[in-house]
Amino acid sequence: MAPDPNRRELDDALLAACRRGDRTALGSLYQEHKDRVYSIALHFFRGNAALASDVTQQVFLKVITEIGQFRGDAVVSTWLYRMTVNVCIDASRRRRPEVAIEGLSLGSRSGLPAGEQEGKELAERVQAAVAALPEPFRLAVLLRHFEELSYEEMAEALDCSKGTVASRLSRAHRLLAEALAPVRGWFEKKE
Amino acid sequence: MEDTHISELLAAYADGELGVEERARAEAHLAECSECRTELDAVRLGIEAVGVLPLVAAPDLIWKSIDAELARRQRRQFTTRALAIAAGLLVVAAGVWQWQRTAGPHWEVAGLPGVERVRAGEWMDTGSGAARVTIGTIGAVDVRSNSRVRMLAAKAGEQRLTLDRGEIHAKITAPPRLFFVETGAGTAIDLGCEYDLACDREGNGYLRVLQGWVSYERDGRESLVPAGASCRTRAGRVPDTPSFDDATAAFKVALEGFDANGQRLEALLSAARSKDTLTLWHLLSRAANDADRLRVFTRMLSFGPLPSGVSREAVLSLDKEALRKWREELAWTW
Numbered sequence: 001m002a003p004d005p006n007r008r009e010l011d012d013a014l015l016a017a018c019r020r021g022d023r024t025a026l027g028s029l030y031q032e033h034k035d036r037v038y039s040i041a042l043h044f045f046r047g048n049a050a051l052a053s054d055v056t057q058q059v060f061l062k063v064i065t066e067i068g069q070f071r072g073d074a075v076v077s078t079w080l081y082r083m084t085v086n087v088c089i090d091a092s093r094r095r096r097p098e099v100a101i102e103g104l105s106l107g108s109r110s111g112l113p114a115g116e117q118e119g120k121e122l123a124e125r126v127q128a129a130v131a132a133l134p135e136p137f138r139l140a141v142l143l144r145h146f147e148e149l150s151y152e153e154m155a156e157a158l159d160c161s162k163g164t165v166a167s168r169l170s171r172a173h174r175l176l177a178e179a180l181a182p183v184r185g186w187f188e189k190k191e
Numbered sequence: 192m193e194d195t196h197i198s199e200l201l202a203a204y205a206d207g208e209l210g211v212e213e214r215a216r217a218e219a220h221l222a223e224c225s226e227c228r229t230e231l232d233a234v235r236l237g238i239e240a241v242g243v244l245p246l247v248a249a250p251d252l253i254w255k256s257i258d259a260e261l262a263r264r265q266r267r268q269f270t271t272r273a274l275a276i277a278a279g280l281l282v283v284a285a286g287v288w289q290w291q292r293t294a295g296p297h298w299e300v301a302g303l304p305g306v307e308r309v310r311a312g313e314w315m316d317t318g319s320g321a322a323r324v325t326i327g328t329i330g331a332v333d334v335r336s337n338s339r340v341r342m343l344a345a346k347a348g349e350q351r352l353t354l355d356r357g358e359i360h361a362k363i364t365a366p367p368r369l370f371f372v373e374t375g376a377g378t379a380i381d382l383g384c385e386y387d388l389a390c391d392r393e394g395n396g397y398l399r400v401l402q403g404w405v406s407y408e409r410d411g412r413e414s415l416v417p418a419g420a421s422c423r424t425r426a427g428r429v430p431d432t433p434s435f436d437d438a439t440a441a442f443k444v445a446l447e448g449f450d451a452n453g454q455r456l457e458a459l460l461s462a463a464r465s466k467d468t469l470t471l472w473h474l475l476s477r478a479a480n481d482a483d484r485l486r487v488f489t490r491m492l493s494f495g496p497l498p499s500g501v502s503r504e505a506v507l508s509l510d511k512e513a514l515r516k517w518r519e520e521l522a523w524t525w
């Protein structure tokens with residue numbers, strides 16, 4: 001997947017305004033990326049909403065504080081997701097032994113129609129499986145899914161080579177397939 | 192089939208991230224390798240599975256927290272900047288203060304413990320001690336004990352101090368009219384000289400010149416005092432008439448009477464020596480009337496003729512140029 005040239009242009013315009021300290025531009029930057037940053041953090045920390053909020057806040061504070069030093073040789077989004085990766089890893093190292101909060105982030109299943117209940121349950125199983133992946137695999141999977149970064153951009157965000165990105169994703173997806181073998185039928189049914 | 196499996200490339204293959212040649216090689220391998228095909232199915236399942244993870248909207252509270260944190264940082268930054276500016280101003284003020292202390296207009300002081308320099312507006316009191324004040328590059332003033340002086344100006348064209356009380360000895364090697372000492376009774380103006388000047392708080396005292404000339408002035412009256420001569424100073428009065436220190440006692444007593452109330456002119460003229468034409472020259476302009484001036488003039492002529500170009504009329508009418516020429520001629524005998 002090649003980087004979207006339109007996105008680069010948009011990032012440049014936004015970057016210039018953000019560098020001037022334009023509060024509206026900073027707000028736009030936040031609005032444009034907040035849900036993806038939050039979702040990556042949320043699924044990285046197995047649905048821990050408080051931690052995801054904290055990470056999201058830290059990422060954007062860092063971005064706003066350091067945007068003046070951004071060299072501009074990458075798109076803003078890649079830089080922003082690299083920060084997301086770093087803040088997630090730092091938070092993961094600092095936190096206490098994980099207490100699973102499965103299901104909390106995706107809302108209650110009670111009262112949903114049968115199909116929706118099933119989808120909810122599946123999402124929770126996938127979230128648990130993703131959360132069980134080793135951190136580098138987890139980050140690769142989440143960046144690819146939520147931000148749709150190319151392998152080249154992911155390599156930059158994850159500070160590794162394209163080959164490593166490909167390798168991590170291959171292994172991650174095989175591990176996920178293994179973990180989700182009991183519900184494999186649901187995906188086949190869906191097809 | 193290639194010997195090496197392509198497990199590590201399967202995600203890139205499924206995601207369409209392989210180049211044309213790599214993709215062709217991968218497809219060739221997959222066509223022959225059931226193991227890699229099975230793994231590709233697993234990878235595709237993984238990709239599909241991740242696809243069910245929902246994009247979750249970030250809570251509004253996050254931006255509020257960011258906004259609050261930014262506001263807090265801005266306040267802190269403002270405070271830090273304000274403090275930095277204040278600190279900067281303080282440094283500048285300290286620098287100026289230090290510059291004024293060390294490099295600003297000042298005179299160096301020696302001999303008085305704890306006092307290294309005196310600056311414009313500052314007083315210096317010697318108490319029981321004494322000090323030598325270096326007046327720029329033009330000379331020095333020794334300030335005797337129990338004296339109080341104040342520096343008024345220290346610049347290229349003017350060095351000026353006040354002698355409030357006490358005694359100073361000044362030795363100046365500069366062009367005339369650069370060094371001034373003010374007292375309560377008048378101003379001593381250096382004309383290139385060495386002299387002693389003493390006075391009390393009201394200005395009563397004396398000026399004694401050791402070398403060169405000093406002009407002592409007040410309210411437009413000037414006493415020109417050469418080396419070997421002195422001049423009394425009195426509070427609230429124009430300068431007394433200068434006289435040589437080696438004048439006879441009779442002459443000095445008579446002069447004191449004249450300066451005090453205009454009396455004893457006859458005794459003064461009678462006791463005058465040739466050298467005392469210094470005093471008589473000053474009396475030409477201080478005589479109470481034309482008759483007294485004529486008597487002084489006549490006595491002065493008894494010691495020598497008028498210089499060429501100076502007329503009797505010009506002198507008696509107090510022509511400044513005539514008086515100057517005659518004084519310069521007389522000064523050879525002083």
